[in-house]
Amino acid sequence: MEGLKSRVRWLMILMVMIRMLHVDCRQPVLHKVGGGRFTWAPNINFTEWSSHENFYVGDWLYFGFDKYTYNVLEVNKTSYDNCIDKDFIYNVTRGGRDVYNLTEANTYFFLSSRGYCFEGMKVAVQVREVPPEPLLLNHGFRSYVYIHAILLATLATACACILPF
Numbered sequence: 001m002e003g004l005k006s007r008v009r010w011l012m013i014l015m016v017m018i019r020m021l022h023v024d025c026r027q028p029v030l031h032k033v034g035g036g037r038f039t040w041a042p043n044i045n046f047t048e049w050s051s052h053e054n055f056y057v058g059d060w061l062y063f064g065f066d067k068y069t070y071n072v073l074e075v076n077k078t079s080y081d082n083c084i085d086k087d088f089i090y091n092v093t094r095g096g097r098d099v100y101n102l103t104e105a106n107t108y109f110f111l112s113s114r115g116y117c118f119e120g121m122k123v124a125v126q127v128r129e130v131p132p133e134p135l136l137l138n139h140g141f142r143s144y145v146y147i148h149a150i151l152l153a154t155l156a157t158a159c160a161c162i163l164p165f
């Protein structure tokens, strides 16, 4: 009975450790909007660009642009759809190499005012929670083996700790 209890306890500790492992494993990604260093510009298909990116909570957007011509404003969906730059949510514009922290699992909308939104300078970014099992899902079997090697090592350590000498 006692043995079972302590084994269950160790199992729980292991599961917590695995969760920590997963959280630590995914580094935040900096997504260059439009794909390059200065690609916040007219006539780039940002719908096409964002459809090839995976945005997760904690990632960053990078807008590279000519600050004398363009700007970056966060707006809501209605404003995004109709290119309305009045009463925006947040002004991302600083020096033209500007970043934005994606802190929530949400859809974010950005546009450039001064008429450039009508030339295609708007982007919608759908941000998801970091998946709970990124190692297993993204890297397949090798990571599976790797995780189990870590598990076995941890188990061995755990056993060594609880065995009375």
Ligand SMILES: *[C@@H]1O[C@H](CO)[C@@H](O)[C@H](O)[C@H]1NC(C)=O
Pocket (backbone or CB within 6 Å): 045, 047, 048
């Ligand atoms: C942009 O790309 C999307 C998805 O590939 C496509 O549906 C859309 O027609 C394109 N828009 C323009 C303006 O080319």
Ligand SMILES: *[C@@H]1O[C@H](CO)[C@@H](O)[C@H](O)[C@H]1NC(C)=O
Pocket (backbone or CB within 6 Å): 076, 077, 078, 079, 086, 087, 088
């Ligand atoms: C979006 O923002 C505009 C401008 O601030 C505002 O008039 C409108 O009510 C907002 N729409 C929604 C759905 O929040």
Ligand SMILES: *[C@@H]1O[C@H](CO)[C@@H](O)[C@H](O)[C@H]1NC(C)=O
Pocket (backbone or CB within 6 Å): 071, 091, 092, 093, 094, 113
């Ligand atoms: C956004 O911020 C920049 C830099 O602070 C400023 O120059 C610009 O006027 C602001 N744009 C709007 C629309 O408020």
Ligand SMILES: *[C@@H]1O[C@H](CO)[C@@H](O)[C@H](O)[C@H]1NC(C)=O
Pocket (backbone or CB within 6 Å): 057, 058, 101, 102, 103
């Ligand atoms: C960015 O957002 C994440 C998630 O909320 C937060 O942990 C982090 O501190 C933020 N970073 C900065 C520099 O604001």
